[in-house]
Amino acid sequence: MKNALTVPQKTLTLLLCLFMTVSVLGGCGRREPFVRTLFALDTVVSVTYYDSRDAEAIAKIPERLEYYEGIFSRTRKGSELYEINARLAEAAAEGLTDVRLPLSLEMYQALSLALEYARLTDGAFDPTLGRLSELYNFSGSQHTVPSEAQRTEILSHCGYENLRVENAPSSAWPWHLTVEDPAIVIDLGGMAKGYIADRLKEELLAEGVTGAILNLGGNVLVLGKKPDGGPYTVGVAKPEAGSSDYLITFPLSDASAVTSGSYQRFFEENGVIYHHILDPGTGLPAQSGLKSVTVVAECSAVADILSTALFVMGKDAGTAFLEGFPEIEVYFVDEQGALIRD
Ligand code: ADP
Numbered sequence: 001m002k003n004a005l006t007v008p009q010k011t012l013t014l015l016l017c018l019f020m021t022v023s024v025l026g027g028c029g030r031r032e033p034f035v036r037t038l039f040a041l042d043t044v045v046s047v048t049y050y051d052s053r054d055a056e057a058i059a060k061i062p063e064r065l066e067y068y069e070g071i072f073s074r075t076r077k078g079s080e081l082y083e084i085n086a087r088l089a090e091a092a093a094e095g096l097t098d099v100r101l102p103l104s105l106e107m108y109q110a111l112s113l114a115l116e117y118a119r120l121t122d123g124a125f126d127p128t129l130g131r132l133s134e135l136y137n138f139s140g141s142q143h144t145v146p147s148e149a150q151r152t153e154i155l156s157h158c159g160y161e162n163l164r165v166e167n168a169p170s171s172a173w174p175w176h177l178t179v180e181d182p183a184i185v186i187d188l189g190g191m192a193k194g195y196i197a198d199r200l201k202e203e204l205l206a207e208g209v210t211g212a213i214l215n216l217g218g219n220v221l222v223l224g225k226k227p228d229g230g231p232y233t234v235g236v237a238k239p240e241a242g243s244s245d246y247l248i249t250f251p252l253s254d255a256s257a258v259t260s261g262s263y264q265r266f267f268e269e270n271g272v273i274y275h276h277i278l279d280p281g282t283g284l285p286a287q288s289g290l291k292s293v294t295v296v297a298e299c300s301a302v303a304d305i306l307s308t309a310l311f312v313m314g315k316d317a318g319t320a321f322l323e324g325f326p327e328i329e330v331y332f333v334d335e336q337g338a339l340i341r342d
């Protein structure tokens, strides 16, 4: 095994806590894989590959992650999303409505998918909850638990129906976003890793890579098969920080497995655990009787969106919803740690 990049010290804890959410198991028998690990997208990213001829293509991944972070990061000053939210805040302060902003192709694609699935999930997935995520600040050290009055005020401005993306007739630039009520903060944290994994897969395929495993902090995307022609094996880890035990393992090739869990990012205040998947109805961390949801789908962005949405819906509503998606496989883990396969 080869670690081509050193993992910064601060990421080691995360490596232990987050990495095993959905973990790719084992090596491939006789041949040891190459593994590159780095900290990006506010999480631990690893790329596993078997063919040394792919090293050049794999070496481009860190700069591609930088590129995508420069589009989708809600917190990085200067990112496209940061600037969109800054423009919305200015417009809200001026009392403007129907604010129209230009978008990059990537932002247009991601927002289009986010809004399509926000509609399909009846708002369980909602990319407009950024003001709440800012307050809770799950990734930082200073947390604010919003009062009921604050949540009511913030939620009165939230809602995906507030956003509209425009598709130019020629499918060429400019793409635009129109926001009716700009007093929101857009947050694509529930799907950006999936979208980025799909783009990286396209880029690696274009470079001739035929087999690799991308793991963006638990968003696993498998490209192709192992050198022996067999599928890779992926496991749903026990939903506990740092666990390396598996509830189930399954073969995966040319598909993505994404987990959303309440044990991944959270803080405790006055004896109450606040985790990072929010119920758009209440503005509180979703209490749906689940510890985690793993979604297996061809498209990583869809798996990412649905893992978040299904966590909010819970097992019963989620199972009913999934009747419309027979090609998607889902593993729910309830609060007792029992695995329920849809
Ligand atoms: P992770 O990002 O840890 O892999 P998820 O994909 O489930 O986990 O995304 C959770 C993130 O999505 C939160 O940190 C927040 O940024 C955002 N988010 C929280 N609740 C929702 C929701 N109901 N709909 C859409 N995005 C959400």
Ligand code: MG
Pocket (backbone or CB within 6 Å): 189, 190, 191, 260, 303, 304, 305, 306, 307, 308
């Ligand atoms: Mg998600």
